[in-house]
Structures are given as C-alpha cells and as structure tokens.
Amino acid sequence: MSAPRPDPDAQLAEAAERFGTPAYVYFADRIADRIERLTTDFGRWFSLSFAVKSNPNAALLAWLAPRIAHLDVSSGGEFARGVAAGWDPARASFTGPAKRADELEAAIAGGLGELVIESLREAELAAAIAARLGRVQDVLVRIAPDRVPKGFGDQMAGRPSPFGIDIEVAGDALAQIARLPGLRIRGLHIYSGTQCLKPEAIAENWRIFMSIFRDLCTARDLTPARLVFGSGLGIPYHPGDVALDTGEVAAGIAADLDAFKAEPRFRDTELVLELGRHLVGEAGYFLTRVVSVKESRGSRIAICDGGMNAHLAASGHFGMVLRRAYTMHRVGGGNTEPEKVDISGPLCTSIDKLGTGVMLPRLEEGDLIAIHASGAYGPSASPVRFISHPEPREVWVDGAGMRDVTA
Ligand SMILES: Cc1ncc(COP(=O)(O)O)c(C=O)c1O
Known part of the structure; x- marks a missing residue:
C-alpha cells in the first residue's frame, strides 16, 4: 500500500510561508497520476507529447523528460528550454504559425525531430535552410480541418485561421512540399480545438482527424511514421464543471482506432496525443x-x-x-x-x-x-x-x- 499523501492545504500554506506569494505550486504526484491514467486509457494506440506552451517551467520539463515520449515546442525559445532541461532534440516537434528564419535554423541545426509545417512559405524557407546546412529535415504537415464538433471551449476549425494548411488546399500543398529537397514528409498533424469536457465530442473530433489522415495519405500514397492528434482534452476550471472521463472517450473511440491501426498503411504509424492542460493543469x-x-x-x-x-x-x-x-x-x-x-x-x-x-x-x-x-x-x-x-x-x-x- 502506498503511503497516505500529505494534506495539500498544509503544503500550500507551507509553500506560501517559505517562498512568498503570489505563487504557483505544482504537485508532481498528480501529474504522475494523470500520465498513468492517460496511459491506461489510451496507451494501446497513442504516445504522449507535452505542449510546452502550457507550462515551460524548467523543473517540470526536466521531470517529464523520462516520463513521456515527445515534446512540442512553439518557438526557438521553447526548443532551447526543452533541450536545456535534458530533452533529446530528436524527440521534439516544432509547431507555430510564424516561425522565423533564425529559430528554424537553430532548431534544424540543433537536431530537431520534426518540424511541423504550417504553410508553404515556411516549407520553402525550411527547405532552403536545411539544404544550406546539408541536412534533410523530417517534417509533419499541419492540416487545418473545416469542422470541429460542438463542445470545444476554444476551436480553430472551419474559419479563417493562421494555423496550418487549410484542408481544402492540403492535397496540392502536400505535393508541393514533397518536391522540396531538404525536407522529408514523415506524417501529418492536426490541432483544431481544445478545452472539451464532452467525451463524445472528442471521439467525434478524432474520427474527423482519422478520416482526414486516411484521405490525404491515400491521395499522396504516404505511409506516415507519425500522426499527431491535438488532443482537445479539457479540465474542469469552474464550480459545476464535470471532469472529463477519459475512459469514456476511450470506450467511444476504441473500435475506430483499432480499425485505423489495422489498416496496412497505419500499422507501423506512431499515433501521438499532443496536449498541455489535461496533463498538468x-x-x-x-x-x-x-x-x-x-x-x-x-x-x-x-x-x-x-x-x-x-x-x-x-x-x-x-x-x-x-x-x-x-x-x-x-x-x-x-x-x-x-x-x-x-x-x-x-x-x-x-x-x-x-x-x-x-x-x-x-x-x-x-x-x-x-x-x-x-x-x-x-x-x-x-x-x-x-x-x-x-x-x-x-x-x-x-x-x-x-x-x-x-x-
Ligand atoms: C499546436 C498546439 N498543440 C497543443 C496545444 C495545447 O493545448 P492544451 O493545453 O489545450 O492541451 C496547443 C494550445 O494552444 C496548440 O496550439
């Protein structure tokens, strides 16, 4: 039997006394519990990627490094923080709609795992930088879907958006990116909404992702090494919010994910859940x-x-x-x-x-x-x-x- 956990109020009072206020207090055992829960519910299909933007604290990043598979950074600064905290850069992906040449260069030269391409402009810039550095950079192409189910507190799909390549033009864009020397397309990425507390809406959103992934990969004859599902998993913030039951999400999507994983094209594909708040919030x-x-x-x-x-x-x-x-x-x-x-x-x-x-x-x-x-x-x-x-x-x-x- 594990030892009883100390009273959190006593710990909060002690933290305030010792370190002053205002202060944030992070409980490592709760993050460990959450990783365990996500692994139980989704580990058959997914590995986890932590979105650094949700909390870039150096101690947290160092603690997470041996515990989850990937790190998603959204700036050169976050990439540097992750590496300084002990992350192998090869386990990092780099998202973000306005990547500058200098941060692309630092990440590519620094051994970034996958660059998440959000536009053709970025693909061309990255290809030129990779070629100049004598490298071939692995990339995931971020797709902006045209819909997201109801129930997401924050949603990016189906409207003009700076994020990713619109699904309407994604086929042509993938063909153009595939022709660029210096880049190698390793898979696709979607993040279209977040803060969802409704299991069925999350499952439906992942069905949309799977359908987009299947259609684009078939059209381009791409056998992806990795497909990233921007998770959308929410947390209860306000009195009366009902916490998301990830077991219910898993039960609702299991048959679809099993069938997807059984398709020859995706048999060896790593599916990744990219998330921030649900892991540490x-x-x-x-x-x-x-x-x-x-x-x-x-x-x-x-x-x-x-x-x-x-x-x-x-x-x-x-x-x-x-x-x-x-x-x-x-x-x-x-x-x-x-x-x-x-x-x-x-x-x-x-x-x-x-x-x-x-x-x-x-x-x-x-x-x-x-x-x-x-x-x-x-x-x-x-x-x-x-x-x-x-x-x-x-x-x-x-x-x-x-x-x-x-x-
Ligand atoms: C590309 C991308 N991935 C992951 C996240 C993390 O979202 P959340 O903290 O809601 O899980 C965000 C948040 O904006 C994002 O833009």
Whole structure:
C-alpha cells in the first residue's frame, strides 16, 4: 500500500510561508497520476507529447523528460528550454504559425525531430535552410480541418485561421512540399480545438482527424511514421464543471482506432496525443494572499497580492467566452459560513478580478486563497511585468519535499 499523501492545504500554506506569494505550486504526484491514467486509457494506440506552451517551467520539463515520449515546442525559445532541461532534440516537434528564419535554423541545426509545417512559405524557407546546412529535415504537415464538433471551449476549425494548411488546399500543398529537397514528409498533424469536457465530442473530433489522415495519405500514397492528434482534452476550471472521463472517450473511440491501426498503411504509424492542460493543469494551484479587505457599497472585496498580472487565465481574459471564477478555496483557518466576496488583484485597473460574488469562508487580511486548475497557462501566459509587482514564485512539490523552481 502506498503511503497516505500529505494534506495539500498544509503544503500550500507551507509553500506560501517559505517562498512568498503570489505563487504557483505544482504537485508532481498528480501529474504522475494523470500520465498513468492517460496511459491506461489510451496507451494501446497513442504516445504522449507535452505542449510546452502550457507550462515551460524548467523543473517540470526536466521531470517529464523520462516520463513521456515527445515534446512540442512553439518557438526557438521553447526548443532551447526543452533541450536545456535534458530533452533529446530528436524527440521534439516544432509547431507555430510564424516561425522565423533564425529559430528554424537553430532548431534544424540543433537536431530537431520534426518540424511541423504550417504553410508553404515556411516549407520553402525550411527547405532552403536545411539544404544550406546539408541536412534533410523530417517534417509533419499541419492540416487545418473545416469542422470541429460542438463542445470545444476554444476551436480553430472551419474559419479563417493562421494555423496550418487549410484542408481544402492540403492535397496540392502536400505535393508541393514533397518536391522540396531538404525536407522529408514523415506524417501529418492536426490541432483544431481544445478545452472539451464532452467525451463524445472528442471521439467525434478524432474520427474527423482519422478520416482526414486516411484521405490525404491515400491521395499522396504516404505511409506516415507519425500522426499527431491535438488532443482537445479539457479540465474542469469552474464550480459545476464535470471532469472529463477519459475512459469514456476511450470506450467511444476504441473500435475506430483499432480499425485505423489495422489498416496496412497505419500499422507501423506512431499515433501521438499532443496536449498541455489535461496533463498538468489540475496539478497546480495559484496562491494569492489577501492584502486588504474593503466593504464597498454593499460588497466585500478582498484585494490580493496577485491577480491578473500573475494569473491572466483565472481573471477570464485568456480565451474565455463567459467570465466565470475558477474554483478556489481559502487555505486553512477554521470553518466559517461561506459568504459572498469579490476577489481583486493589485493592479490599478477594474479588469483585475479573480472572481465576483464568490462564496468563500470569511476572508480577512493575511488569508491565503488557492485557485485550482492553475498548472497550465499560468505565469508564462500572464502580463507579469504590468505595474511591476513581484512576479509569482513557482514551487515544485514531490516526494523529496518542496523547492522554489521559479524560472
Ligand atoms: C499546436 C498546439 N498543440 C497543443 C496545444 C495545447 O493545448 P492544451 O493545453 O489545450 O492541451 C496547443 C494550445 O494552444 C496548440 O496550439
């Protein structure tokens, strides 16, 4: 039997005490659990690729290196971070709609595994760079589908998009890319939407991917080494959200994936699930401390040391259609009846709010609030330099204890 896990509230309070606030706290055991769960549910078909954009923390990248197969970077900077954290560059893919010549050159020269081609312009530029370096660069071609099922919180398909090559012109584009010396097409890539909590919508989206992959590979007579499924797997952010049951996704798609994998063309193809938030999001908390409490015209406002500057996503300004507070709780301090409170950050702007009318036990100066589901799109997706407040610390908690891993 494994040892009981320590009380997370005691650990959150200790992290705030030792390292200060605002702070992000990441629990390694929760990421390990998530990897195990994804492997149980999808390991028969898929390997995993971590999208660095969701959390580029160096300690996290180093921890993940021996635990999952691939890393997806979206800039030269993320590529450098991955390699510095111990990743073999051959296990990295490089997505992104506006790759510059200098970062393409650094990645190709640095031994990048697969370049994800998002346009013909990029293919031609990369081919010229690879030829100049005397290399043949493996590439995946990113396809922009024309539809995504309902249920994705953020969707990119079926509308004008800077991402990937539109499915309508993909056949011709693949033929042109195949003719470029310096590049070798190894497979295809699709990422068309995310933050989906509906198993059937995810399964349907993957069916769309399989149909696109099958049609294009047949038309081009391509036997792909790799096909990337941008996963779309969501996480519960708000009170009342129902967590995604990946077992149900697997049950709903098993027959389709088995049949796909049985086709001679795909028998030796590695299918990859590319994801960020579902892997690390729920393993992280954001800690913010109440600096001041104000009663104003009938509302009680807790004004905290970290708000949208430290956690833009929780303030509702990061791709959220309806602004709703993230699930949060007051750390420790006994149980008083929950009451309505507005949570503000330290900035001199009225949009710096982490919640309006949130129900929490009475908050006083010095209290600590923990915002859940904060392990992805945290510090690196926040305007941390706005108004020059202290930037959030990042704390890593594992079996060896806790340490400051701000980077
Ligand atoms: C190409 C690509 N892959 C993966 C991801 C990660 O998405 P998520 O964190 O929702 O899994 C993104 C997010 O924007 C993306 O653009």
